[in-house]
Amino acid sequence: MQDQLSRAVVATAAGGLLVFTITWAGGTIGSGITGHGWHAPSFAASTAATLVTDGPGALWPGAPVGVVYAGILGLLAVLSVPAAFLAHHFTNSSGRAAKGLAGRRELAGMCPKGIEARARELRPSLKGREQLHPDETGNLLGDLDPKGPELRSSYEDVELDLMAPRAGKSTGIAVPRVLRAQGAVLLTSNKSDVYAVTRAEREKAGRVWTFDPQGIAHTPRAMWWNMLGECDTIEAARRLAGHFVASVNDDTAKKDFWISAAQNTLTALFLAAARGGASVQDILGWLADPADRTPIDLLRDANLGAMAEQLQGTVRGAVETRDGIYETARQTVSCLLDPGILAWVTPDPHSPEFRPADHVTGTDTLYLLSKDGGGSAAGVIAGIADATMRAGVVAAERMGGRLDPPLTAVLDEAANVCRISDLPDLYSHFGSRGINVVTLLQSYRQGARVWGDMGMDALWSAATVKLLGAGLDDADFVQKISTLVGQHDVRTPSISKSKDGTSRSYSYRQESILPPDKIRALPKGTALLLATGVRPALIRLRPWYKEPGAEVISAAAKAETAAITERAARRWTRGASTSAPPRQRTAWEREAGRPR
Numbered sequence: 001m002q003d004q005l006s007r008a009v010v011a012t013a014a015g016g017l018l019v020f021t022i023t024w025a026g027g028t029i030g031s032g033i034t035g036h037g038w039h040a041p042s043f044a045a046s047t048a049a050t051l052v053t054d055g056p057g058a059l060w061p062g063a064p065v066g067v068v069y070a071g072i073l074g075l076l077a078v079l080s081v082p083a084a085f086l087a088h089h090f091t092n093s094s095g096r097a098a099k100g101l102a103g104r105r106e107l108a109g110m111c112p113k114g115i116e117a118r119a120r121e122l123r124p125s126l127k128g129r130e131q132l133h134p135d136e137t138g139n140l141l142g143d144l145d146p147k148g149p150e151l152r153s154s155y156e157d158v159e160l161d162l163m164a165p166r167a168g169k170s171t172g173i174a175v176p177r178v179l180r181a182q183g184a185v186l187l188t189s190n191k192s193d194v195y196a197v198t199r200a201e202r203e204k205a206g207r208v209w210t211f212d213p214q215g216i217a218h219t220p221r222a223m224w225w226n227m228l229g230e231c232d233t234i235e236a237a238r239r240l241a242g243h244f245v246a247s248v249n250d251d252t253a254k255k256d257f258w259i260s261a262a263q264n265t266l267t268a269l270f271l272a273a274a275r276g277g278a279s280v281q282d283i284l285g286w287l288a289d290p291a292d293r294t295p296i297d298l299l300r301d302a303n304l305g306a307m308a309e310q311l312q313g314t315v316r317g318a319v320e321t322r323d324g325i326y327e328t329a330r331q332t333v334s335c336l337l338d339p340g341i342l343a344w345v346t347p348d349p350h351s352p353e354f355r356p357a358d359h360v361t362g363t364d365t366l367y368l369l370s371k372d373g374g375g376s377a378a379g380v381i382a383g384i385a386d387a388t389m390r391a392g393v394v395a396a397e398r399m400g401g402r403l404d405p406p407l408t409a410v411l412d413e414a415a416n417v418c419r420i421s422d423l424p425d426l427y428s429h430f431g432s433r434g435i436n437v438v439t440l441l442q443s444y445r446q447g448a449r450v451w452g453d454m455g456m457d458a459l460w461s462a463a464t465v466k467l468l469g470a471g472l473d474d475a476d477f478v479q480k481i482s483t484l485v486g487q488h489d490v491r492t493p494s495i496s497k498s499k500d501g502t503s504r505s506y507s508y509r510q511e512s513i514l515p516p517d518k519i520r521a522l523p524k525g526t527a528l529l530l531a532t533g534v535r536p537a538l539i540r541l542r543p544w545y546k547e548p549g550a551e552v553i554s555a556a557a558k559a560e561t562a563a564i565t566e567r568a569a570r571r572w573t574r575g576a577s578t579s580a581p582p583r584q585r586t587a588w589e590r591e592a593g594r595p596r
Contacts (some may be wrong), residue, residue: 030071033574100488100513102537110151118154130310137182153465155406158431159438160463163473172541183405185365188418192217199557206363213341214371218567225354227345231274241266243377244332246419262328266309275302356391372416396433403434414442415450428463444477466530470522478516
């Protein structure tokens with residue numbers, strides 16, 4: 001208490017001295033400049049007393065009172081400018097970053113100048129140009145908290161973002177990344193919000209392809225993708241089969257006998273159809289009738305005798321085993337029994353065909369929309385997404401190693417609608433090829449459920465940029481992040497009193513820079529940035545609706561949302577008016593379009 005009182009007395013005395021000094025100097029300056037003499041009163045306590053009792057005019061009796069006040073106010077104005085600058089500087093310096101987190105200097109490579117220099121190295125098309133648009137230099141992440149500058153990742157970075165629902169994944173990451181993309185775009189989602197906001201703007205950049213087999217945006221089918229077009233090799237056929245298997249198998253690292261055997265069978269059937277010119281409908285028929293020798297004959301005609309023998313061995317095996325394998329395979333591709341989904345992967349002479357190889361070298365946009373859960377088209381979505389990104393790799397090799405402009409792949413809800421089983425292994429490879437992949441998950445555990453603990457660890461390690469947003473409730477994971485962020489020294493004062501007086505000493509202890517509770521309670525719109533080679537930093541996301549030009553985009557989004565609502569109403573009305581009790585089907589053959 002006594003210590004606080006002493007400080008208050010000192011502060012009051014200092015404030016009074018400052019006021020007296022400004023008045024004394026300002027009044028003298030005003031009197032001298034106006035020609036009333038440079039006669040300064042004595043700088044003494046008696047003068048201060050006169051100032052308090054009679055006011056500033058009594059100290060310069062030969063000068064008008066207005067002149068004295070004008071001089072005081074003028075001096076105060078002159079002094080306030082550097083004072084405000086110093087206050088802003090020290091406030092900004094102390095608030096530049098929380099103690100222990102990265103600041104502007106550590107993140108220089110992600111700031112505008114650093115990221116522009118890196119972009120000129122990665123993109124040959126930028127060489128020789130004096131002025132670059134910021135979006136040509138890298139992917140916007142957000143602003144360094146609290147005062148900036150903006151931070152961007154380079155075009156060789158691959159990103160993993162973990163945020164709870166409604167924490168800003170769509171508005172602060174997915175939408176801005178699609179709108180600002182310089183090259184081709186691929187977006188997966190189980191909602192129509194990002195599609196509604198970005199479609200009109202992306203139409204200005206190039207053609208928009210909307211793959212919507214389950215009516216997420218209720219768009220009429222205006223394209224088709226040759227699902228079997230990429231299955232002319234065993235590797236490609238196995239990859240496609242793996243996507244369908246992953247759509248029903250939560251952890252691809254834990255495949256039991258039936259899952260593995262089903263994938264082998266699907267691989268053989270996909271390869272037979274691709275080499276023999278058969279259709280997806282034919283594959284459904286082969287699955288419905290294991291005794292059909294057509295796929296075996298097609299494989300032998302294509303000089304794939306080993307694959308044909310393997311499929312024949314499965315067919316001729318024990319009936320219980322064979323039926324179990326085929327039933328598992330049927331379940332993995334059950335979404336194709338829906339004629340509405342099947343039509344999107346069936347050749348249609350009246351609709352344009354989506355060709356991944358053409359897409360990745362332009363500025364077109366591919367929206368891949370699918371529901372999650374039972375009956376979803378996740379296997380098909382993963383197949384077309386994987387085919388597009390692999391086409392990007394091939395195109396990059398033809399360009400000398402890297403796509404320019406880069407391909408932007410935003411895998412929103414990747415754990416639900418785009419389960420590419422070896423995505424963790426492909427991540428670093430994509431970055432070196434100019435394919436900017438952004439995987440958005442709700443939690444670390446959600447990813448581990450799909451790719452397994454080892455797969456998710458690999459994905460985490462391969463991502464060169466990681467954003468951790470609000471609402472991460474996994475206690476173990478948040479504790480690990482707190483450990484990664486590190487600790488800092490905290491100085492603690494201690495005061496001791498004795499008969500000789502009061503002494504002050506300091507001790508130091510270490511505390512977490514960001515304890516787990518603070519990481520969990522990150523405000524919406526902020527994220528913890530973990531970038532390779534620098535300390536963690538706190539950033540503020542840049543929602544699309546707060547950016548310049550948001551009014552035009554918002555108006556287009558409202559119009560698109562209204563159109564989606566209207567299409568949904570028409571579809572529901574049409575379905576209700578034409579619905580009839582379906583004919584009962586008791587076997588897979590009838591579901592596959594092959595009546596007994």
